[in-house]
Amino acid sequence: MSTPAHDDPLSDAPLSAGPLSRERSHLAASRSALRAMRENVESLDIADVTANWVNAAVLEKQIEDRIKALADLSETPLFFGRLDYLHAPGAEQAEGGEGELFYVGRRHVHDTDGDPMVVDWRAPVSQPFYRASKKDPQDISLRRRFGYTGGDLTAYEDEHLSDPAEAAVTSKLLQQEIERPRVGPMRDIVATIQPEQDEIVRAGLSGSVCVQGGPGTGKTAVGLHRVAYLLYAHRERLARTGTLVIGPNRSFLHYIEQVLPALGELAVRQATVDDLVAHVEVRGADEAATAVVKGDARMAEVLRRALYSHVAMPTEGIVVVRGSRRWRVPVYELEEIVRELLARDIRYGAAREALPQRIAHAVLVQMERAGEAPDDRVQNTVARNAAVKAAVKAVWPQVDPAKLVLRLLSDADFLAEHAEGVLDADEQKAVLWVRPARSVKSARWSPADTVLIDEATDLVERTHSLGHVVLDEAQDLSPMQYRAVGRRCTTGSATVLGDLAQGTTPWATRSWSEALSHLGKGEAVVEELTAGFRVPTDVIAYASRLLPHIAPGLTPVASIRENPGFFEIRAADAGTAGVLAACRELLEREGSVGLIAADARVPELAAALEAAGIGHVGPGEENTPAVRLTLVPASLAKGLEYDYVVLDEPRAVVDGEPDERTGLRRLYVALTRAVSGLVVTHATGLPPQLD
């Protein structure tokens, strides 16, 4: 880049002077054009279009959404880049835009003639903004990045990609954007998506992608931008089939929930795995050893066997009486029908529905042989005949999935019968309830039980599949949970995001290939992200000392932040005075502060903060300028970030987990939440793995 970032010291300068003024005029003109587009939609009179009130309501909602999408948010720049092509791109790539110069922004804006003023960042013509380089200029002569202060365009920076004399330099604006202090919920990264991230964002809809990346490498950001991209590129198809983002817990979902709406996408569902499988109320919890067995993929086989044990081979034929005639379906023919249905790849419930029709068909064949000419109506009547119904009930009874799981967990003999050769005696004992439940309502279901019910439900009736599912923090899922997510995208594709080093469940993923096969997406490509956007150099280097103990073989994250970060380890006296002092000190600085502590220490710290008059909120609650401190139990820190972090008593974080490796992984998560600085306070010494 030959041209350094141009700051305009005279932001009130007359609009006649220099490129910055011209760019500001284009911004002003684009804003007016956007206003005109919005007014155009606002003035639509739907009474002319439809007289039907249902259609009118639907249309009104669409118009409302469109008006929302066309809002001009004063703090959000309308465009952040400009591309000057050497040649006008082909019509297909330019998407209606003619010419060689394009402004890249969050949404498409056109003038009254329909000519584009700003092109959507997701349009093919915008792609070189993210991918072009000196090595591969992609027909770009100039890439210009814009810098904003508040809503004002205040700087720009040029790269002449096709000029061999110009050396490649790191962008200052990009660096500023990455180093900007964090406040409030997660924000979008459209202006600064990196080439390796963009490849994942724009990967095709048909394939599934898995991203392994250390803390702060942008996995969540990439996943969310990928959804926005797919919705743009395949709008109609995904509107029909649906998209879903899965995160680990409510506070995480709350943290990310504004990113997609900010990108103009309002219709993406966000849920936890527990939300997806909420067939019954969860009131219980399992011991780790029990949850491991319940989450093992072999449970799927136990459930399948238990369900199909309800199918009983017929022992006698059926006689259907119609008028003066009696039609007999002999037992061997019934058996053949049942065998054929068992061999087919259809759900238990679908086969149960097909069975009376098959029996009726057998009767119809006999009628035809006897010279009658029965039609479909006759077949339906025969299928509803009492004798046929009774046979179906005996041979292929209805099964309630929750009751099936209830029986497996309560009845040792029933479990033994179907787990024979699949689970050993200890494993069977582990899954059995100590106190068997009487009914589905009174049972103390655990989260792992609801996943079993979900599996059983899917055996009975096929789960609805969506067009695309993004699964974040995937490393924590059990094989049975992967299956539950996988059946929600059997006909669609998935983006799986995670970090093996951050797996903190007893069943955490050991390898992505294994996880992907449980998900049913064994063909997914595994990509790795290693450039870190969050954690400062000194902090990530310190946290990476844990890697050989928690995930040997993983590449440590290389921070791309220039600021080495504020990092201190402080020995403190027992109690809370040292931690509180660190919080006070960091609150003097700009941005958010997270106090992360072992779950068991949270009540004591909350009381101490209150007594000291330091206002704080919990994770997932909104910070305000007056209350910038969040008290975060270590178990909820995953995926979140704060400008400054105070990490209380690392040893307690490690000791809070059932085993050392999980403890050290939890500590790794806690150590990697800071954007600008980290203070570790301890009274009991540090875990030796950090030396």
Ligand SMILES: Nc1ncnc2c1ncn2[C@@H]1O[C@H](COP(=O)(O)OP(=O)(O)OP(=O)(O)O)[C@@H](O)[C@H]1O
């Ligand atoms: N290209 C980028 N430009 C600017 N900021 C970025 C970029 N990529 C990621 N970030 C920022 O870096 C931070 C970390 O990103 P993100 O939370 O997506 O990482 P992650 O890999 O999911 O981390 P974790 O493993 O800790 O959950 C976020 O603030 C995100 O906005």
